[in-house]
Amino acid sequence: MRIFQHVQDIGDLHVALAEAQEVKRDRYQWQHLGKNKTALLIFFNNSLRTRLSTQKAAMNLGMNVIVLDVNQGAWKLETERGVVMDGDKSEHLLEAIPVMASYCDIIGVRSFARFESREDDYEEKILQQFIQYSGRPVFFMESATVHPLQAFADLITIKEDWKGKTRPKVVMTWAPHPKSLPQAVPNSFAEWMLAADVDFVVTHPKGYELDPQFVKGARVEYDQMKAFEGADFVYAKNWSCPGVTHPEDYGKVLHDYHTMMDWCVSARQMAVTNNAGFLHCLPVRRNMIVTDDVIESPRSLVIPEAANREISAQVVLKRMLEAL
Numbered sequence: 001m002r003i004f005q006h007v008q009d010i011g012d013l014h015v016a017l018a019e020a021q022e023v024k025r026d027r028y029q030w031q032h033l034g035k036n037k038t039a040l041l042i043f044f045n046n047s048l049r050t051r052l053s054t055q056k057a058a059m060n061l062g063m064n065v066i067v068l069d070v071n072q073g074a075w076k077l078e079t080e081r082g083v084v085m086d087g088d089k090s091e092h093l094l095e096a097i098p099v100m101a102s103y104c105d106i107i108g109v110r111s112f113a114r115f116e117s118r119e120d121d122y123e124e125k126i127l128q129q130f131i132q133y134s135g136r137p138v139f140f141m142e143s144a145t146v147h148p149l150q151a152f153a154d155l156i157t158i159k160e161d162w163k164g165k166t167r168p169k170v171v172m173t174w175a176p177h178p179k180s181l182p183q184a185v186p187n188s189f190a191e192w193m194l195a196a197d198v199d200f201v202v203t204h205p206k207g208y209e210l211d212p213q214f215v216k217g218a219r220v221e222y223d224q225m226k227a228f229e230g231a232d233f234v235y236a237k238n239w240s241c242p243g244v245t246h247p248e249d250y251g252k253v254l255h256d257y258h259t260m261m262d263w264c265v266s267a268r269q270m271a272v273t274n275n276a277g278f279l280h281c282l283p284v285r286r287n288m289i290v291t292d293d294v295i296e297s298p299r300s301l302v303i304p305e306a307a308n309r310e311i312s313a314q315v316v317l318k319r320m321l322e323a324l
C-alpha cells in the first residue's frame, strides 16, 4: 500500500478485518518488518489518540518513530506556491516535504480543513503535495476531508460488538457543537459504512448535507427520532456546513447551538433503538454531543473504539512496510 486515504485503499474489508483480529491476537509478531525503518508522523493540528495509537502501532512493528508538531518548534510553513514570503512563514512546504522525507520511510500527516476555501480543502491541497513531493508512502491521519484510520477502527469496533449477526442498522447522527468542526470524520465513516455490510442511515438538520462523493447511496432521514428507531449502533458527530448546496456557507455553524440541543444524544433517543452501541471518535464535549449517562452506559463503546485505533494503524503500517 502506497497511499491510505479512501476505503478502497485497504482492499477487501473482510480480509482487512481478519487481519485486524490477527494483529489483536499477537501485535508483536512482525517486529522484523519495521527493523531500521522510520515512520514520521507530522501534525499540523492537535491530537491525543492519533498521536499515541499510531506511534504505538509503529513500535509494535519494530519501527523507529519521529513525531513532528509543525506549529511547535518547526519553522512556520508556507503552503501556496508563488507568494513573496515576506510574512511570518520562514520555510516553504516544497522544501520541507523532501527534507522531511529524506529522514524516513513512511509518512503520516494530520492537516485539518482550513475552511479558507472549499475547493482547496476538497482537493486535499496539502496532502496531495506530500504525496507528490515526498516519494514516500503517505497515510492520512485526518486530512481536510477524510479520517480513514478512525473509520477503520470504527468498523473493527462495530464488527467486534456485532459478532456476526445479520446486517446491523448503523445510524450516524449530527449533534450540536459550539465551534466549526471539519467533515472528515463523518465523510470517512459514511464511506466505510457504505462499503461494509450494514444498513446505514444518516440524520442531520437541513443544511448539513455531506458531499455526495462520500454519502452517495446513503439513506438520509431528517427526523432524528425516526432515524434512531431500531438502530443497532449510533455514531454521533458534529460537523460544520459542507457547503454542498450553498458553497458560501462552507465551514459555518448554521444555527445557534442553544436552539439545537434536542439533537444531543440522550436516553430519550437511545430508548427507541435496539439497545444500540454508542460510538464517537473522541474528543467529545459531554452534554453537547452526548449526555453523561449515555456515554457512561454499558452500551458506550467509545473506549474500545479508541483502543482499536492502535489496531487500524498497525494494519495500515504493516501493509505499507510489506510494500516498501
Ligand code: AN0
Pocket: 142, 181, 182, 183, 184, 185, 281, 282, 283
Ligand atoms: C476534530 C474533528 O472534528 O475533525 C478531530 C476529531 C478526531 N475535532 C475537534 O477538533 C474537536
Ligand code: CP
Pocket: 046, 047, 048, 049, 050, 051, 142, 150, 281, 282, 283
Ligand atoms: N479520534 C481522534 O482522531 O482523536 P485525536 O484528535 O485525539 O487524535
